[in-house]
Amino acid sequence: MKHQITLLAVPGAQLLDISGPLDVFAEANRQLQRRVYQLSVMALEQRTVVCSSGVQLLADLCLDDASLHRADTFLLAGAPDASERQLSAAQQAAVVTLCQQSQRYGSVCSGALLLAQTGLLNGKKVTTHWACAEQLAAMLPDARVEADALYVADGPLRTAAGVTSGLDLALRLVEEDLGSEVAQAVAANLVMFFQRPVNQGHFMRKQQISLGGRSALQAMQRWALAHLAEIDGVEDLAAHMNLSTRHLARVFAEEMQMQPGAWLEQARIEKARALLESGELPLKAIPAACGYRSPDVMRRAFIRLTGTTPSLYRRLFRAAAEKA
Template identity: 35%
Template sequence: MKHIVILIPPQTSILDIAGPLEVLSKTNDYIQSTNEQSRTFYITHLISMDNSSVVQTSCGMPVICEGGFSSIFYSIDTVIIAGRGIYNQNIPQNILDYLRAIVKENSKTRIASVCAGAFILAETGLLNGRKATTHWMLCDQMAFQFPEIKVERDPIFIKDGNFYTSAGISTGIDLTLGLVEEDLGRNVAMKIARILVLYLKRPGSQSQFSTILMIQSTDNLPINQIVQFIQEHLSEDLSVEAMADRLSMSSRNFSRVFTKETGISPAKYVEKVRVEAARRRLEESNLSLDQIAQECGLVNANGLRRLFLRHLATSPGIYRKNFGVKL
């Protein structure tokens, strides 16, 4: 059994807490349903920063805690620090000292943070010289405030030694699935992702910025229409000329408007969406590389390989080996 402690600062987001909790709870349910000797693998504990039994979250929902770190009598496997809700509030020195002491006492203890919880972990000095991430809106602030930390703005979560930091609020789910994968294997983690009806289990190296999500910010109706068409018709002709014809625009004007509205050219956008679609299929299916290439509009496996080398600096085969699930 592994004891997982979630440290809850005041005014944190409820999803910073509930996301990891649900992953761990569903993992326990899955283990109990597949093991003849029903057992609990994860025991979770909610701990406040000021020893209080109730912490208010940013949405107004109170969370009941066991108390503070002083109430702990068990051996901690992992500490997950939820996002810091109040940035101008000093972090209690005893919290920083306790986190340092946990690592000093047992170097195998995992310390993780969700979103702005990275700032609490950074205050301990334990991240100095290490790679870390946080919400994309806070990366510049973190890099300025903690220059000894190698802040990376792109990944959804990063592991450096036994320290894990994740990006925006929902990425606490991805990070916790990563911990489950580390403990129980990728197949179990993928099954938990499906139980939670997640779109896919994202590897930590995946960007915080989904190409599809990025383009949804435009208010231009024709561009939104063609973006939707691209997502639903990847195997069709998506040349600039064909897309321009759909909108009754000249190729030159279509390219100009698309690039102005999205910050990326139509051809580059199509490539990026095809890469994302191919990644999902490699991660979640046993389709051949030729089948995946055809579904994504890339003709054959050679075209898929060239695209992966260009965008991800790896081949589809190696990507599947690293991130694919055995079905």
């Protein structure tokens, strides 16, 4: 079996979006001691691609050569400025041809924003970096954008979430092609999870509103973040602003497009995450410090918002710190 893997790297591409998946496929070759995967990097116009880090990458070919190239798996790598880059009509047509001729096609990270320009994601189930998910959903009103997922498959389409998720995507492709045993050996040698115990929600760091202003809502939020342990619920937030709970809900809906209860839950979980990462409190003391009346209530909320348990979250960060 010979399988051609081709990654399209636009100017300013993130190097790990390219090198990460390619190293997974290269490791599969090493594990089998034969060249199952043939690996190529494709540039848009000039073969020298200056990545977002400033590193210069020499591509094997350019998109202009697409008519002479056939990929079994074709992927578009992401770039920090992908949302601002517009592929020309000719470039879009060439990408469509490469995708349609391949067995599988897709994107890594914000590469989904580029692939979306071709129309190939319309009506599909997809993912991308969590920070780009809303923009991708706006571009694809009839698609199902799964902002929490690390990796999504829909027919021949494969999309990965942010940056290092490209490794997860490549590992799943190796598993599809060569089986679980080879994929697990690849993961072990690259010191990566065969299946990560968390989803993309584990990494989301959204700040729904600036806390640096002087509005009454922002002042209340600053107060709430400093007093989470003493706040019982939305009623306390409303009382602090001298509003009814119904009026507070209207203010949140207008200013933040969310409900005050959801904001309070996210604030509690963000504090729990910070305490779990710092290790400054024992696990059993964290629920009360965040305003939860029982560990079980916090555990259910933590799983719902991060995809993992508080104890596993702490173990993961402790293990990472020890390796560092």
